[in-house]
Amino acid sequence: MANSKYEYVKKFEVDDKLPPHNWIVVRIDGCHFHRFSADHAFEKPNDERALNLMNICAVSMLEHFPDIVFAYGVSDEYSFIFKESTQFYERRASKLVPLSVSYFTSVYVMKWNEFFPDKELKHPPYFDGRVICYPRAKIVLDYLAWRQVDCHINNQYNTCFWMLVKSGKTEQEAQESLKGTVSKDKNELLFQQFGVNYDKLPAIFRKGSCVYIEKLEETVKLDDSGNPVKRLRKKVTVGHFDIIGPKFWNEHPYILEEEK
Amino acid sequence: MANSKYEYVKKFEVDDKLPPHNWIVVRIDGCHFHRFSADHAFEKPNDERALNLMNICAVSMLEHFPDIVFAYGVSDEYSFIFKESTQFYERRASKLVPLSVSYFTSVYVMKWNEFFPDKELKHPPYFDGRVICYPRAKIVLDYLAWRQVDCHINNQYNTCFWMLVKSGKTEQEAQESLKGTVSKDKNELLFQQFGVNYDKLPAIFRKGSCVYIEKLEETVKLDDSGNPVKRLRKKVTVGHFDIIGPKFWNEHPYILEEEK
Amino acid sequence: MANSKYEYVKKFEVDDKLPPHNWIVVRIDGCHFHRFSADHAFEKPNDERALNLMNICAVSMLEHFPDIVFAYGVSDEYSFIFKESTQFYERRASKLVPLSVSYFTSVYVMKWNEFFPDKELKHPPYFDGRVICYPRAKIVLDYLAWRQVDCHINNQYNTCFWMLVKSGKTEQEAQESLKGTVSKDKNELLFQQFGVNYDKLPAIFRKGSCVYIEKLEETVKLDDSGNPVKRLRKKVTVGHFDIIGPKFWNEHPYILEEEK
Amino acid sequence: MANSKYEYVKKFEVDDKLPPHNWIVVRIDGCHFHRFSADHAFEKPNDERALNLMNICAVSMLEHFPDIVFAYGVSDEYSFIFKESTQFYERRASKLVPLSVSYFTSVYVMKWNEFFPDKELKHPPYFDGRVICYPRAKIVLDYLAWRQVDCHINNQYNTCFWMLVKSGKTEQEAQESLKGTVSKDKNELLFQQFGVNYDKLPAIFRKGSCVYIEKLEETVKLDDSGNPVKRLRKKVTVGHFDIIGPKFWNEHPYILEEEK
Structure with missing residues (x-):
């Protein structure tokens, strides 16, 4: 029984090799994690166990996929950087993204009990994932800086917001109080109202x-x-370092080395 | 602290909306499942529990993603057909594929114990996933026929192969015996040597x-x-039906209805 | 002297085959033709010689590229429809578009003198071109209808506008007079003020x-x-027919025949 | 009369912006120029007038499209390099390629008589065109080296081939004589049999x-x-320089300057 009569349907498959000499970034992002974290009563503004679970998944990724040279995570998102010259699955996007997101998800569910022995999974956690190509190491650094600045902005805001809420304000009121404030104002607020020195909070929250x-x-x-x-x-x-400045990169020049 | 200095990196993201008026097929496929099934001692040629686990994942998919109108699975592979007019995540490939593969993986790991209470997961199962667009219902039917013919060819071969191995042949010898045989020869072999009527084997193995x-x-x-x-x-x-002939489709005309 | 050291640069070339079982439309559009038509003193609102030159180019296209089954032109734009099953240059977009636009341009310049013996080309006419895939004959018809409706709307407006200008109004005043008018108003205006029955104007202007x-x-x-x-x-x-209604297509069923 | 009913067909158009921070190369190539050059009796192995016509078209390109920073031509092919940061038509491939190839074609036909006053165009010359993105100046240099090595290999072969043919051999015999020869052999052949010092031939032939x-x-x-x-x-x-070595590039550092 020949299969050939139907095999023409394979012609609809698309070649999606990513361009050579580009770093490949796969960014994974929790889907409906707002609800997922509520349903599983994650601590606010940061749940350290949930972050550690994300991190252990990322460690598994680097152990399993040797062409990933760096990963950066914040909240329910993780970026994985494949080295410039990777030939992993011929650089096909249709392999890199699903395999990354599927492996990450698989470890997340398998390790859940280790991190939350007291909580059962109520519904399946899942992630989306996108791929982006960056043509130079310098731009990869800017990408990572973009994510770390985002981490800072969100964490500072959320820290203030939840402090206010825990102190008795409604969510609405907390939101109002923060409208229009800049970074310095928020640090002041934390220090004045709650005696909190933002810079002394755990680096995992502030730096990702x-x-x-x-x-x-x-x-x-x-x-x-x-x-x-x-x-x-x-x-x-x-x-949990600063990766916007040059210090970390000067100490680890091999991570984003450009091909000659 | 403005994020704008780095935000230019977002410009490298690619718009990947799939064309309108096409059925979208996402096909998920177990990665290194040959080894995974060996490590977890799946029965040969078919492990009914493993197939049922795949099926329960597919059922979860249809319950969770309402635009999936049909799914077809065989072995460690599953195809999901999104309806022609789906606007799910604006038809963006970078959403449809990772979300499908991640949700499927998540359910697979969560439900593992239900189907294999006696076996612990030794390493993370994971899947790749690709997306294909088909411009007409008729071609979607051909796609499904392609997969079901594949199921038949593989299952018939594997049934013979493992019968021979279980009867005392080496894998090498079994392979030799089957070289050059056609469908009819294999049915004869099963009946003559093992008294097995192929057509009476469970439909889940023969039809997917x-x-x-x-x-x-x-x-x-x-x-x-x-x-x-x-x-x-x-x-x-x-x-577990025949989906190559018209019977099933005539009885369920609403599944692959073409837009006017 | 081997070339291999540099040949890796070919790996940056992208496969851009268009999906099978889709009609391929290449639409060519004059670039800066507003200025081009002013510089060459084209008649307003329509220059019949310029339209005939466009048409002779389109005729050359159909004679030269046998897989083009239909072309529709209006003003400085032309759409070419390649048949659903065309294998012309393996359906590669990087061949179909440039070859179409280049051949069209070449004929346009070569035939210029035939249509404008009294005018020399002052600067090079040139065109852009895009490719679009349509998965069903019905949608190709809608595409063509879209272009013909556009032709009608623009031509009716331009006819009124230039009548008003030629009657002594400034372009500003003409524009003002037409603001907010609908199709019927414009027909009235032409008839009342200029004794023109729009439907009696040459079909080449009204229908493309x-x-x-x-x-x-x-x-x-x-x-x-x-x-x-x-x-x-x-x-x-x-x-110069109506191609929105079914008449023309019923008389020429072979043009957009769908593959079985 | 609203156009909206049909406007959905626009949704099939694809966004094709090329990635930022890449040099964009558009390579134009004569289509069926083997026949075109035969029909117009181009001199063999090189027709200087035909090359000069190609060059004047390239000059027009750089004058007309200010973001082209360099062009390299050989035979009936020309590569145009748009600067890394070009925002020309938002870097849309569907604009850059057709406009380049169309403008080039237009000038080619318009200027034909200047270069070939004795020959009339027998049929329309036309070109294909592809776009390639290169993420670093160094790779653009390798791209150009690839083309210039190609020029050298082809020109040396063709010079020998046509010398042999003009000296009385059949094309078949000439081909046989050259089979398996390396660069040095060909130089020897030219010098021994025809007293030609290859390195003294016009640079336009040897270097493009x-x-x-x-x-x-x-x-x-x-x-x-x-x-x-x-x-x-x-x-x-x-x-007509060597662009494989660093000399030209050291003297013109501004041409392929990388963005900081």
Whole structure:
């Protein structure tokens, strides 16, 4: 029984290879997570367990997909950067995006109980995902800065908002109080009304999370002359740094190295 | 603190709306499921529990995404057909594919224990997903026929192969025996050597699974004159039919109705 | 001297095959033709010679590219419809559009002198071009109707506008007079003020131009018994019909025949 | 009379903006120019008039489209490089390609008589055109090197081939003689058999043609103190240089300057 009579339908499939010499960013974003976080009673403005669950998923991603060189996460969103020269599935968008989002989702559900042993999943968490190509390392840095600035703006606002609400205001009133305030005003408000120094809040809330390969030199043994024999060990690492300034990147120049 | 300095990076995002007046097919496919099924000791050639798990995921999909009008699954693959006129997320491919594959994955992991209470997930199951546009109902039917013919060819081969292996042949020998055989030869082999009538094997193996909305007329009550008051009830239904011939489609003309 | 070191740059080329089973429309549109027609003193509101030049270019297109089954032109724009099943250059957009627009342009310049022997080209006429895929004959008809309605609306407006200007009004005043008028008002205005019956104006202005293959049965000779021997002759034909209603299409069912 | 009923057909048009921060290359290529050059008796292996006509078209392109920063032509092909930051027609491929190819074609036909006063156009010359995006200046240089290497390989082969043919060999025999020869062999053949030093042949044949903006400093007048008042004059210039090595690019660093 030949299949050929119907095989013409394959011709409708589209080639969607992404252009070479571009970093590929896959950004995953929780779908209806506003409701999902309400239904699962996430803490406000930040639920540390939920963030740690997102982070462990991202760590799994870097362990499973070796061409991901960096990931940055905030709230229910995570960006994964595939290295410029990746040939993963021939750079086909129809592979990179679904595989990333599906693997992430799978780990999220599997690890849920580890992070929320007291809560059962009430409905399936799921994520959308988009792919974007960036032609230069410099623009990838700007992309990451864009996400981290967003993290800062949202977190500062949400911190104020929930402080006000917890202090007795209605959500409506809290919103009104914050209308038109700039960053400095919000810091003042936190300090004056609640004695909170924004800059002392946990970095995971203020800076989001970075996942990357740390290259560690470690002494394996001593050689016959008693000198240390060293080895480079690669370790997927989570941190909460400033990635807008150059410091982190100067210390990790290999992460976004441009091809010659 | 304005975000605008970095916001230019959004310009790299691509508009990927799918063309109007086309049926949209999203096909999900297990990634490395050969290994996944081995690691979880799925029965050969077909593991009914694994198929039922796939089917329950597909049912969840139709319940959750109302614009999916039909789904067809075989082995670790499932095709979902969105209706011609769907405006779901403005027909953006970057939404339809990741959301479908992520939701499916999420349900798969959540329901795993229900179907395999005796087996723990050893590693995350995950799926790829592609989108294809078909401009006419007739071609969607050909697409489905293509998948069902594939199901038949693979299942018949695998049934023979595993019968031979279970009867004592090596996998190598089984493969050799089947080289060059046509459909009829395989049916003969099954009947002669193993007393198996292929056509009597469970339809779920031979035909794959269809998920769709069945419209059932049911009597709600009797009216004052004693006549039945009827109501149309919609029910997501799983079946294992021939979808190559016209019978099923004639009985369910509303599923792939073309827009006027 | 091997070229291979640099050949990687070919990988940046994109596959742009258009989807099968869609009619392909290439629409050509004069670029800066407002200025071009002013510089070459085209008659207002319609320059018959300019329209005839456009039409002769379209005729050349149908003679040169056999997969074009219909063309519709109005003003400085022309739409060419490639048949649903065309395999012309494997349906690659990067071939169909540039070749169409380039061939059209080439003929336009070559034939200019034939239509405007008294005018020299002052600067190069040129056209843009876009490609659109339509999945059903019915939608192609709607596309053509869209263009012909546009032709009607513009021509009626322009006819009034230039009548008013030629009668002594300024362009500003003419514009004011027409603000808010509907189709019927404009017909009244033409009749009352200028004694013009709009429906009697040349069809080429009111209806635009259609170019297509007319199949003519002609008698070649008489056979031995004196009966006529007939032959089907195909002839590229220009006409100015209504293509919104069904009449023309009923008489020429072969033009937009859908594949089975 | 509203047009809205049909306007839905516009939804089938596709957004095709090219990604930011990429150089855009539009490459134009003569269609069926093998036949076109035979029909118009172009000289072999190179027709200098035909090349000069191509070059004048390219010059017109740079004069007309100010965002083209460089053009490179060989035989019946020309590549136009739009600057990295061009916003010409919002970087829409459906504008850049057709407009480029149409304008080029228009000038080609208009200027034909200037270059071939003795020959009439027998049929319309036309060109295809494709667009390619390159994310870095370095890759644009490799693209240009790819084309110039191609020019060299083809020209050397064709020079030998036509020398052999003109010396009495059949085309078949000439082809045989050249089979398997490398660059050095061909130079030897030209020198030994025909006394031709390949490197002394006109650069336009060996190197192709570059069109670019030369920035010239010129003295406008003397000021009151008798010192020269200088001005930067921009001039579209044609040259036949090596563009594989760094010399030309070092002298014209502004042409492919990368955005900061």
